[in-house]
Amino acid sequence: MxxxxxxxxxxxxxxxxxxxxxxxxxxxxxxxxxxxxxxxxxxxxxxxxxxxxxxxxxxxxxxxxxxxxxxxxxxxxxxxxAYSVSVAEHAFALIMTLAKGIGKRDRTFRPYPLTGVNLMVLGGGGGIGSEVARIGKMGFNMYVIGVSRSFKRPELFDEKHNISELKDIIGKADIIVDTLPLTKLTDGILNYDMLSRVKENAIIVNVGRGETVVEEDVYRLLKERKDVRFGTDVFWRKNGVEDFNSKLWELDNFTGTPHTGGAYxxxxxxxxxxxxxxxxxxxxxxxxxxxxxxxxxxxx
The missing domain is CATH 3.40.50.720 (NAD(P)-binding Rossmann-like Domain)
Known part of the structure; x- marks a missing residue:
């Protein structure tokens, strides 16, 4: 062979x-x-x-x-x-940056507590999602809600849901980590209708694929709701190439990295x-x- x-x-x-x-x-x-x-x-x-x-x-x-x-x-x-640990670590680096104001010089910034909060993992059944769940549960005693078609490590999740239920449950999460692959089902799943349902002071982090979030819609949400914070390691492709020059960078409630989470x-x-x-x-x-x-x- x-x-x-x-x-x-x-x-x-x-x-x-x-x-x-x-x-x-x-x-x-x-x-x-x-x-x-x-x-x-x-x-x-x-x-x-x-x-x-x-x-x-x-x-x-x-x-x-x-x-x-x-x-x-x-x-x-x-x-x-294969990259689960690296990407999950990176997800929490983005979470910590948004929650604790790392890099901010504004003394009026309000830090966000992490211990014991509700963590929702989109694509929680995969390797990256499972590792995000493990860190959240073991490291921060978070209540972990998984949203996936199946779960490799179901014991890590306090609740397990199918992605078809997302619209009804997204408002329960204090922190949402998107680890979704880009498929016909997930393309643009986090649009304005979905994003507008997040709870007050929610943190959203994307380490899956940029196109699972609608760029214009998350920009609109962050402009309208200063309480919501968004971080991403994955950006949107323009002419087939991932373009890191997003207008999101101009917003105070945004942080990002240029697809370095996998530590390739x-x-x-x-x-x-x-x-x-x-x-x-x-x-x-x-x-x-x-x-x-x-x-x-x-x-x-």
């Missing part, structure tokens, strides 16, 4: 996958059984991959994956969970993520029980 990787494979990967190559030429692609790559790279490789049976991405998100080019019957597996630039984090992808491919080959199989119908 021939496995081709667009990333240099650590020794652990070579031990697990002795048939994997991280150096190959164009002639190898039509013979590959499994491709390991970043979603945007699939546009180049899929048209040539005549024998491919499965694709493993190095990224957690797959909204950039060209599913329309995917041959029928080919499975796609994401690397969901950290060699240790990146290496560990590649190893997680290799482990998933190993499980696929040896038992057929790989995790994070993508529901392609969510994207087409």
């Amino acid at each position: 021939l496995i081709l990787s667009t990333e240099k494979l650590p020794d652990e990967c070579k031990r697990l996958l002795p048939n994997a190559r991280d150096q190959f030429n164009e002639d190898d692609v039509p013979k590959a059984d499994i491709l390991m790559l970043w979603p945007l790279q699939a546009k180049v490789f899929l048209p040539k991959a005549k024998s491919v049976k499965a694709v493993q991405t190095f990224s957690a998100g797959v909204d950039d994956f060209p599913f329309s080019l995917l041959p029928k019957g080919v499975d796609v597996f994401s690397n969901a969970g 630039g950290n060699d240790v984090v990146k290496t560990n993520a590649i190893i997680e992808a290799c482990k998933n491919v190993y499980n696929y080959i040896t038992s057929g029980k790989a995790e994070n199989k993508v529901r392609i119908e969510d994207y087409l």
Whole structure:
């Protein structure tokens, strides 16, 4: 079985996958059984991959994956969970910044208590959402409300809801953390109608995908309600490219970072993520029980 990787494979990967190559030429692609790559790279490789049976991405998100080019019957597996700790830590960095006024020089700023408050995690069933829930519960004794299709670690949540219930329950949360992937269902789910239902002094943080929040609507909300605070690590794409130049920066009740939550630039984090992808491919080959199989119908 021939496995081709667009990333240099650590020794652990070579031990697990002795048939994997991280150096190959164009002639190898039509013979590959499994491709390991970043979603945007699939546009180049899929048209040539005549024998491919499965694709493993190095990224957690797959909204950039060209599913329309995917041959029928080919499975796609994401690397969901590989960056969970980094992104969850980053979510709480944004929460702390908004709650405690870190970086503010205004003595009239009113700090926001965190211990014991209601934390709502959108996409709480995934790896990032579960880690956000764990930190909130264990670190701050928060009451944790999960909103997800399913839950990997249900014991971390005091309440569990389906996303179809969000409109009725969003007003219960003091802090809302959006970890949602971008799919047909979640695109623009946090629009003005939804956002206007948040409670007084709510903090909203997005570490999922920018387009799950409507930019114009969150801007309008923050202008109208100075009590609400919003932070994001993910921004909106303009002409297919994530654009960090948002007018939200002009608002005092906003903070943001330029999609650095995954800590991709950290060699240790990146290496560990590649190893997680290799482990998933190993499980696929040896038992057929790989995790994070993508529901392609969510994207087409």
